[in-house]
Amino acid sequence: MKLKEIAKSLGLELVGDGELEITGVSSLEDARKGEIAPLYRKAFEKLVGSSRASAFLVGPDTRLAGKNLLVSKNPRADLIRLIKLFHPEEPRREGIASTAVIHPTARIGKGVYIGDFVKIGENAVVGDGVEIHAGTVIYHDVEIGSRTKIYSNVVIREGTRIGEGCIIHPGVVIGCDGFGFEAGEKIPQVGGVLVGDDVEIGANTVIDRAALGYTKIGTGVKIGNLCLIAHGTRIGEGSMFAGMIAIGGSARIGKGVICGGMVGIRDNLEVGDGAIIAAKTCVFRPVAPGEVVGGCPNTNLTRWKRAMARLYRLGKKGKDKE
Amino acid sequence: MKLKEIAKSLGLELVGDGELEITGVSSLEDARKGEIAPLYRKAFEKLVGSSRASAFLVGPDTRLAGKNLLVSKNPRADLIRLIKLFHPEEPRREGIASTAVIHPTARIGKGVYIGDFVKIGENAVVGDGVEIHAGTVIYHDVEIGSRTKIYSNVVIREGTRIGEGCIIHPGVVIGCDGFGFEAGEKIPQVGGVLVGDDVEIGANTVIDRAALGYTKIGTGVKIGNLCLIAHGTRIGEGSMFAGMIAIGGSARIGKGVICGGMVGIRDNLEVGDGAIIAAKTCVFRPVAPGEVVGGCPNTNLTRWKRAMARLYRLGKKGKDKE
Amino acid sequence: MKLKEIAKSLGLELVGDGELEITGVSSLEDARKGEIAPLYRKAFEKLVGSSRASAFLVGPDTRLAGKNLLVSKNPRADLIRLIKLFHPEEPRREGIASTAVIHPTARIGKGVYIGDFVKIGENAVVGDGVEIHAGTVIYHDVEIGSRTKIYSNVVIREGTRIGEGCIIHPGVVIGCDGFGFEAGEKIPQVGGVLVGDDVEIGANTVIDRAALGYTKIGTGVKIGNLCLIAHGTRIGEGSMFAGMIAIGGSARIGKGVICGGMVGIRDNLEVGDGAIIAAKTCVFRPVAPGEVVGGCPNTNLTRWKRAMARLYRLGKKGKDKE
Numbered sequence: 001m002k003l004k005e006i007a008k009s010l011g012l013e014l015v016g017d018g019e020l021e022i023t024g025v026s027s028l029e030d031a032r033k034g035e036i037a038p039l040y041r042k043a044f045e046k047l048v049g050s051s052r053a054s055a056f057l058v059g060p061d062t063r064l065a066g067k068n069l070l071v072s073k074n075p076r077a078d079l080i081r082l083i084k085l086f087h088p089e090e091p092r093r094e095g096i097a098s099t100a101v102i103h104p105t106a107r108i109g110k111g112v113y114i115g116d117f118v119k120i121g122e123n124a125v126v127g128d129g130v131e132i133h134a135g136t137v138i139y140h141d142v143e144i145g146s147r148t149k150i151y152s153n154v155v156i157r158e159g160t161r162i163g164e165g166c167i168i169h170p171g172v173v174i175g176c177d178g179f180g181f182e183a184g185e186k187i188p189q190v191g192g193v194l195v196g197d198d199v200e201i202g203a204n205t206v207i208d209r210a211a212l213g214y215t216k217i218g219t220g221v222k223i224g225n226l227c228l229i230a231h232g233t234r235i236g237e238g239s240m241f242a243g244m245i246a247i248g249g250s251a252r253i254g255k256g257v258i259c260g261g262m263v264g265i266r267d268n269l270e271v272g273d274g275a276i277i278a279a280k281t282c283v284f285r286p287v288a289p290g291e292v293v294g295g296c297p298n299t300n301l302t303r304w305k306r307a308m309a310r311l312y313r314l315g316k317k318g319k320d321k322e
Numbered sequence: 323m324k325l326k327e328i329a330k331s332l333g334l335e336l337v338g339d340g341e342l343e344i345t346g347v348s349s350l351e352d353a354r355k356g357e358i359a360p361l362y363r364k365a366f367e368k369l370v371g372s373s374r375a376s377a378f379l380v381g382p383d384t385r386l387a388g389k390n391l392l393v394s395k396n397p398r399a400d401l402i403r404l405i406k407l408f409h410p411e412e413p414r415r416e417g418i419a420s421t422a423v424i425h426p427t428a429r430i431g432k433g434v435y436i437g438d439f440v441k442i443g444e445n446a447v448v449g450d451g452v453e454i455h456a457g458t459v460i461y462h463d464v465e466i467g468s469r470t471k472i473y474s475n476v477v478i479r480e481g482t483r484i485g486e487g488c489i490i491h492p493g494v495v496i497g498c499d500g501f502g503f504e505a506g507e508k509i510p511q512v513g514g515v516l517v518g519d520d521v522e523i524g525a526n527t528v529i530d531r532a533a534l535g536y537t538k539i540g541t542g543v544k545i546g547n548l549c550l551i552a553h554g555t556r557i558g559e560g561s562m563f564a565g566m567i568a569i570g571g572s573a574r575i576g577k578g579v580i581c582g583g584m585v586g587i588r589d590n591l592e593v594g595d596g597a598i599i600a601a602k603t604c605v606f607r608p609v610a611p612g613e614v615v616g617g618c619p620n621t622n623l624t625r626w627k628r629a630m631a632r633l634y635r636l637g638k639k640g641k642d643k644e
Numbered sequence: 645m646k647l648k649e650i651a652k653s654l655g656l657e658l659v660g661d662g663e664l665e666i667t668g669v670s671s672l673e674d675a676r677k678g679e680i681a682p683l684y685r686k687a688f689e690k691l692v693g694s695s696r697a698s699a700f701l702v703g704p705d706t707r708l709a710g711k712n713l714l715v716s717k718n719p720r721a722d723l724i725r726l727i728k729l730f731h732p733e734e735p736r737r738e739g740i741a742s743t744a745v746i747h748p749t750a751r752i753g754k755g756v757y758i759g760d761f762v763k764i765g766e767n768a769v770v771g772d773g774v775e776i777h778a779g780t781v782i783y784h785d786v787e788i789g790s791r792t793k794i795y796s797n798v799v800i801r802e803g804t805r806i807g808e809g810c811i812i813h814p815g816v817v818i819g820c821d822g823f824g825f826e827a828g829e830k831i832p833q834v835g836g837v838l839v840g841d842d843v844e845i846g847a848n849t850v851i852d853r854a855a856l857g858y859t860k861i862g863t864g865v866k867i868g869n870l871c872l873i874a875h876g877t878r879i880g881e882g883s884m885f886a887g888m889i890a891i892g893g894s895a896r897i898g899k900g901v902i903c904g905g906m907v908g909i910r911d912n913l914e915v916g917d918g919a920i921i922a923a924k925t926c927v928f929r930p931v932a933p934g935e936v937v938g939g940c941p942n943t944n945l946t947r948w949k950r951a952m953a954r955l956y957r958l959g960k961k962g963k964d965k966e
Binding site for chain 3: 025026027028029030031037038041043076077079080083084086087089097099115116117133134135151152153167169170171200202203204220222224225226238240242243244261262279280296308311312314316
Binding site for chain 2: 669670671672673674675681682685687720721723724727728730731733741743759760761777778779795796797811813814815844846847848864866868869870882884886887888905906923924940952955956958960
């Protein structure tokens, strides 16, 4: 595809040689001749000199002398469209492997893919167009909404309900018992898990079933890898959690919350709609709607940064004896 | 079951309409008409107004005007008994799936369940009444005590010994090599893992085998999801670890220790019996028996809280130039 | 084997009874009569009195009255040789299980072991002497270098390339989608993962594929259990990461970096060659080559320790009103 054709197709400003033949999109460092690479982080401009990319997708403020550019007002959004030009979505898989073991009472929709060594239990319901890859185990009475894609070696315990169009990455566990004991005795975990539509759940993440009632993951929620959502927690629509976060039991997380990696949120706490939680924060106290927090324990992010700067000045050698 | 019958069965004080027909137990927010919900956290009293529960299990200090109540001196313990009234334990599964691959030298007890795609290696010993769910892999020479329940897609490496009545949640790995290198060369990890009786291990948790000798998990220990117990660590009886904690190699953890989520404990450290470790603590120094610690590095919990409060006051805007 | 024979074989100084018959090597606490145990940590000398070991491998500065000793200038390195005397490497497994499902287009090398319920996809390439244990899923177009050992229930997504002589522990996921969204829309993750030779990857660790280009793990890198390497990150040769660390997307980690457990490294950051990062550090700012850092956010490790000591003095009770 010629660079000018891409520019036209995506509605972007073209700088340089429109006749250039573009063969793919890659990163600045990995691009080969003929490929186009995105460049919208100032810090990465130093990599342009050594990049073999033949053209660059840039933001409105970037001008690179002598380079072929596609200039976008919103390069992050246009990158998605650019990638899709060269990587049309993989066709959904279809068919049921002969080695899969599906209980006769399970209801399997149309156009479904069920891979090798998949086990599907009694009364499970698998919607139309669902993919379940090799080695995944679906316990009894699980419901999976249409077009949901479940990668390999996932485990979904009994009674869990998953919405439509979800993506569940390898090694995820949903619906396992929460950590509940009273004086050393196990509190039976008899609740369930409800996962909304368009939820994405990262590899090896664990979502506990509620002790009573439901653990609820709202529509459009995105959860990174190796996260832990404990029993009875509720997460509002569209909230996003980077990798390796842990949320304690019965926490109430609002809508549109953005949460950096390695954050811990104490059980039974509330985090308001639209809150932003910096990476590694210890959320030991409630977070108000729209609040921006960091630190351990959590406080206003700016206050935390200022406090740490002062603390580290205390740590300077010359000040050790003051 | 009538509310008065439940009260009688559990020995609880009844307030309100004893003739009420109760159909189940659920959470405050998820309960439907006819269900009873627990309410023993002050913070949750505000949810009573919108709850559709027909009755509430409360502590001795809670009085809700016009509501049907079961009043308990120990509502957390009585909740377990209440749940068990409505949810008698699932009958243990029995039978061996035709797709399981069991080495002929393995010794399999009576009344065992072995699910689809389970692999059991040479000389493994599986006790009476054990459940091993679909997709789990038991390497050679593993011993599993009677009545232990192992969920799906668990991996137990060679030589590991698991006690009786344990619960091992999906995705757990036990007996993998520890992280041991000397000048870039791998230190052979030739030790094993001994897990006591009545141990519960959360989903996707990893317990390394010792380099030499044994990693030991004491009887009655409870470990949450996504935890890491490194090689050669020893944990005393009845200690409890919430989710996503990591314990370095050859640490010595006492009996009855309680450890919050996301705690890290440095290798080769000692934590005394009955110590309490707050969530997110960095245990870089030994913890004395009965000590209550928090912070990074660990210190007395109260001291840490006081220090952080002072630090954050320093971070207030007006004080930036003091 | 007699103690004097071991001393001669390893070139170590012998103290005590060379005629002693040694039957194995174990830890101080688990050794039985006839076994030899290593002792090169001062803190463990107190365990010698109760140890049943018949001999000890010690460093040059340790003298234990009346004990049989092998004295080494480098006891950690000699321990490896001692272990190997008693535990010759397990012979590599060979053979292909009848339950494995291997796509006819996959190319399988010589002397390969493929365990039960292994799935290998279209056009995958498995090198000579590779072991793939039960329950592992290899997606299409994956390449695995010779002598690499992959334990059970691993998932390797399409297009990933793994080098020679690697060890991949149970439950690892490689090549899953990274966490990339723009205004709630998923950024297609169309890059790959390149893993060098002699890399070891701990149980349940997750390595994302790049959005574009490659996530790169250099030769000789060692990664602990439950780690997260996000999309597009590059790690230089020989770097080592203890358990439960997380590295954000597109980070650039140098060669020979040493990183303690539970460290988080922000996306897009650079960490220079030979840097040392203490356990639990929040790396929110770049780390220079050779720098030694700790704290949250990261700073010079000594400065951090000094600052925390001062802070905790502030937290002492008597100083609360100053």
